[in-house]
Ligand SMILES: *[C@@H]1O[C@H](CO)[C@@H](O)[C@H](O)[C@H]1NC(C)=O
Ligand SMILES: *[C@@H]1O[C@H](CO)[C@@H](O)[C@H](O)[C@H]1NC(C)=O
């Protein structure tokens with residue numbers, strides 16, 4: 032039922048979808064606004080940040096007056112982009128807001144998945160999205176690349192379906208062989224083929240235009256990034272599945288229409304988190320390719336994450352590595368997991384606070400039809416790392 036069986040080589044041979052679709056008026060206006068917003072965040076991005084297309088995902092709310100210019104995005108002013116990305120920006124201007132949305136979705140999901148970890152995927156400030164820690168080719172860096180690339184596939188695939196982009200439309204995925212015969216195939220599906228291909232062009236562009244000598248640490252890092260970008264894209268591609276809707280007299284469901292639908296992005300986040308846990312440690316081999324550090328393990332597939340450096344110490348703040356440290360982080364006194372005070376505070380101990388927690392409570396159903404709740408306030412203990 033899923034596109035899992037589709038092979039990527041086949042996909043790669045195909046060219047970009049060129050089916051014109053109606054563009055929605057409201058969509059166009061939203062574009063202009065968001066596009067203008069791009070300029071806002073990008074104008075603040077003057078710092079060196081190797082990964083700055085992610086900055087497209089930072090909140091554009093900082094200077095609302097920029098919303099009203101309604102100018103086309105000027106790709107040359109998006110300082111987060113590499114040369115190749117700038118060219119793609121010029122060719123596919125209407126895609127840029129979705130790349131921004133995708134990056135944002137990826138960052139948010141990363142923060143959710145790592146909310147209880149020492150490294151919590153926090154964005155450092157508005158100049159560099161994840162800070163210096165991304166200069167280390169660690170597992171955490173691997174996850175960040177993968178989830179950002181996944182966010183772009185997700186956003187672009189959905190935008191195609193919604194008729195927001197001029198170069199793609201509904202999915203044209205073939206009818207799954209195992210779909211029951213009397214079910215219709217052909218609702219407007221998420222165009223995950225297009226999303227995948229476009230994200231590959233755009234996200235990988237900045238890696239591919241580098242020209243590092245084979246076997247150099249920079250070249251190894253480029254290979255690592257490309258591998259993890261691909262793992263992220265494939266996660267979205269492979270998790271997309273068939274969704275169906277019933278028709279027929281009074282919900283008899285005698286007729287079904289089905290289409291291809293993206294998985295909830297939370298699912299993608301969970302899937303990639305598992306890939307993070309099982310990520311493969313690599314090193315540069317003799318031919319300048321990445322090879323397993325420990326040959327007893329299975330070689331990683333294109334769906335797996337790879338990393339080349341050990342993680343820095345996330346316990347203590349360190350300007351050199353970019354680690355923020357865990358001082359001031361909330362922890363759970365009774366948990367034995369990573370969110371427990373013992374592990375989170377790295378043995379430094381914790382302070383205890385009392386705070387008020389507000390909750391909905393004593394909810395009652397009233398005929399008909401609403402629920403009425405009270406607001407309860409309780410005093411709870413909170414623990415914060417020293
Ligand atoms: C980051 O954003 C804040 C608030 O908009 C601003 O005051 C600050 O100058 C910005 N920092 C840099 C380095 O641009
Ligand atoms: C910061 O990290 C670097 C690299 O791991 C290490 O050499 C240095 O001692 C650390 N500095 C502090 C203040 O902990």
Ligand SMILES: *[C@@H]1O[C@H](CO)[C@@H](O)[C@H](O)[C@H]1NC(C)=O
Nearest residue numbers: 151153355356357358359360
């Ligand atoms: C993540 O960690 C940093 C540094 O310890 C902290 O300032 C920030 O509030 C944390 N973010 C969340 C969402 O917990």
Ligand SMILES: *[C@@H]1O[C@H](CO)[C@@H](O)[C@H](O)[C@H]1NC(C)=O
Nearest residue numbers: 362363364365366367368371
């Ligand atoms: C703390 O951890 C315990 C054990 O894992 C869990 O049952 C409890 O809900 C957690 N408390 C909070 C506030 O998350």
